[in-house]
Amino acid sequence: MLNNQPYALEIVDVRKSFFQNPVLLGVSFGLRRGEILGLLGANGAGKSTLMKIVNGVYKMDSGSIRINGQEVRIRDSADARGNGIAMVYQEFSLIPTMTVVQNLFLAREHKKMGLIDEKKCRQEALEIFEKLGIQIDPDAVVGDLSIGNQQLVEIAKAMMQDPSVLILDEPTASLTHAEIALLFDFVDRLRKSGIAIILITHHMQEIMDVCDRAVILREGKVEMDAQVKDVTIRDMVEAMVGRSVSAEKLPPAQPINYQEAPLLQVCGLSCLPKVQDVSFQVYPREVVGIAGLLGSGRTELLKTIYGLLHADGGNVQLDGTILPARRDPAWSIDHGICFVPENRRTHGIVPIHSVCRNMLLSVWKHYRKGGLLDDRKATADTTDMIEKLAVRCTGPEQLLQNLSGGNQQKVVFGKSIFTNPRVLLLDDPTVGIDVDAKNQVAAVIRGIADEGSAVVLVSSEIEYLEKVCDRVLILRDGRIAKELRSGVDDLSETAIIDAMQS
Ligand SMILES: Nc1ncnc2c1ncn2[C@@H]1O[C@H](COP(=O)(O)OP(=O)(O)OP(=O)(O)O)[C@@H](O)[C@H]1O
Ligand SMILES: [Mg+2]
Numbered sequence: 264m265l266n267n268q269p270y271a272l273e274i275v276d277v278r279k280s281f282f283q284n285p286v287l288l289g290v291s292f293g294l295r296r297g298e299i300l301g302l303l304g305a306n307g308a309g310k311s312t313l314m315k316i317v318n319g320v321y322k323m324d325s326g327s328i329r330i331n332g333q334e335v336r337i338r339d340s341a342d343a344r345g346n347g348i349a350m351v352y353q354e355f356s357l358i359p360t361m362t363v364v365q366n367l368f369l370a371r372e373h374k375k376m377g378l379i380d381e382k383k384c385r386q387e388a389l390e391i392f393e394k395l396g397i398q399i400d401p402d403a404v405v406g407d408l409s410i411g412n413q414q415l416v417e418i419a420k421a422m423m424q425d426p427s428v429l430i431l432d433e434p435t436a437s438l439t440h441a442e443i444a445l446l447f448d449f450v451d452r453l454r455k456s457g458i459a460i461i462l463i464t465h466h467m468q469e470i471m472d473v474c475d476r477a478v479i480l481r482e483g484k485v486e487m488d489a490q491v492k493d494v495t496i497r498d499m500v501e502a503m504v505g506r507s508v509s510a511e512k513l514p515p516a517q518p519i520n521y522q523e524a525p526l527l528q529v530c531g532l533s534c535l536p537k538v539q540d541v542s543f544q545v546y547p548r549e550v551v552g553i554a555g556l557l558g559s560g561r562t563e564l565l566k567t568i569y570g571l572l573h574a575d576g577g578n579v580q581l582d583g584t585i586l587p588a589r590r591d592p593a594w595s596i597d598h599g600i601c602f603v604p605e606n607r608r609t610h611g612i613v614p615i616h617s618v619c620r621n622m623l624l625s626v627w628k629h630y631r632k633g634g635l636l637d638d639r640k641a642t643a644d645t646t647d648m649i650e651k652l653a654v655r656c657t658g659p660e661q662l663l664q665n666l667s668g669g670n671q672q673k674v675v676f677g678k679s680i681f682t683n684p685r686v687l688l689l690d691d692p693t694v695g696i697d698v699d700a701k702n703q704v705a706a707v708i709r710g711i712a713d714e715g716s717a718v719v720l721v722s723s724e725i726e727y728l729e730k731v732c733d734r735v736l737i738l739r740d741g742r743i744a745k746e747l748r749s750g751v752d753d754l755s756e757t758a759i760i761d762a763m764q765s
Pocket of ligand 1: 281284286304305306307308309310311312313353655656664665666667668669670695
């Protein structure tokens with residue numbers, strides 16, 4: 264890396280407020296060719312806002328952007344593109360009903376005699392996929408692809424601009440381990456070819472593994488700008504949060520009584536081909552974790568228990584009573600079974616509604632007073648939940664779409680626990696949530712269990728399972744391969760990973 268060259272991208276004293284809400288209070292840093300910069304900060308710190316300014320989506324209040332030492336004006340995304348900047352957004356921007364090729368060439372199709380030259384578009388799509396090492400059918404409809412593959416299409420789309428600065432806003436949040444490895448391999452090749460890359464992520468280890476530098480935003484300013492080799496994860500977390508963050512386990516308030524009757528019983532449950540003859544029990548006050556690679560049937564298992572998928576065999580019992588085979592989610596919610604889906608992008612929220620309306624979506628009827636909504640109670644209860652989960656927003660009335668990605672995720676979680684569930688089914692609830700918020704969510708999960716509920720927690724973050732769970736089941740190819748119990752077996756992160764691999 265040549266340090267006497269001008270920065271490929273330099274952000275100088277950028278300021279931005281949304282109405283009365285100041286977000287960026289003078290942010291400056293530079294990025295060189297061939298460098299990968301990790302941009303970090305708590306949920307709502309302003310990472311996406313800053314990058315959207317660079318990409319011409321938002322207008323800054325003051326400050327400047329320089330490309331190769333020259334100040335440039337970026338008024339829209341065409342200006343950004345003209346300056347060699349491409350961005351993959353945290354929210355997906357693909358059109359689900361169109362094919363992969365149609366999405367890649369949206370509004371810039373190759374034309375032949377006034378008509379779209381489909382053959383040429385398709386050929387170019389195949390070339391870019393080959394270059395990126397991704398195997399996706401260009402004629403597939405985007406909505407039918409896995410979230411991971413949709414993300415790869417987004418990246419391919421950005422790469423088709425042949426950018427010199429590539430911004431990736433939480434690209435790994437919904438990828439499998441294999442897809443992440445592929446992505447980072449690819450990002451590394453881009454770095455070697457001289458592209459400057461900004462990577463936003465909440466996974467500290469990714470910063471350590473792939474970034475050269477880390478820039479941390481806190482309270483609208485750059486709190487840290489350091490070479491990654493000179494800092495530890497702990498340093499970065501402290502800079503993000505402003506204090507140290509506990510990594511301690513969260514044990515139950517009272518020991519779990521394994522002699523009493525289980526609250527939830529899953530007996531020989533199958534939903535073929537993903538879930539095969541699964542049996543386990545969850546006792547009152549217990550948090551049972553499910554570890555397994557993506558594709559191991561984790562999500563399908565939760566959905567079958569919840570009633571979103573119908574079982575091919577076996578049954579689910581609540582308090583010893585067999586639940587009807589053809590139950591649906593509404594039935595489950597009415598009977599105290601609640602499910603927090605993995606992906607806020609497609610489930611569970613209405614972006615154009617307020618935080619309050621979203622939080623109360625499942626419990627609306629409890630807030631009726633004489634046919635009208637009891638506004639006072641709704642606002643008071645939502646305010647409590649906002650505090651409990653430290654949701655960064657201007658208040659219960661703020662529209663959900665104006666919250667940062669991680670804060671939207673907290674609302675999805677808050678909405679589910681509003682129902683006071685007896686059985687809480689959580690599918691990777693911490694995706695996109697910052698380190699501090701993960702602890703708050705963990706405390707809330709433990710609090711719900713401590714009141715006598717049963718919790719089933721699927722997580723891709725093994726250290727999170729170690730922290731919160733009393734028992735961990737290892738799921739492999741739709742079957743339970745092993746059980747690890749706190750106080751009996753080793754429930755450390757390494758032991759769980761070993762069990763997953765053996
Ligand atoms: N269009 C908007 N209108 C009003 N406020 C907004 C808008 N976009 C973002 N904000 C506010 O700006 C702040 C920063 O949001 P931003 O999305 O940049 O955070 P972030 O650092 O990307 O967080 P996350 O890690 O959760 O993605 C938040 O308080 C958010 O509510
Ligand atoms: Mg963001």
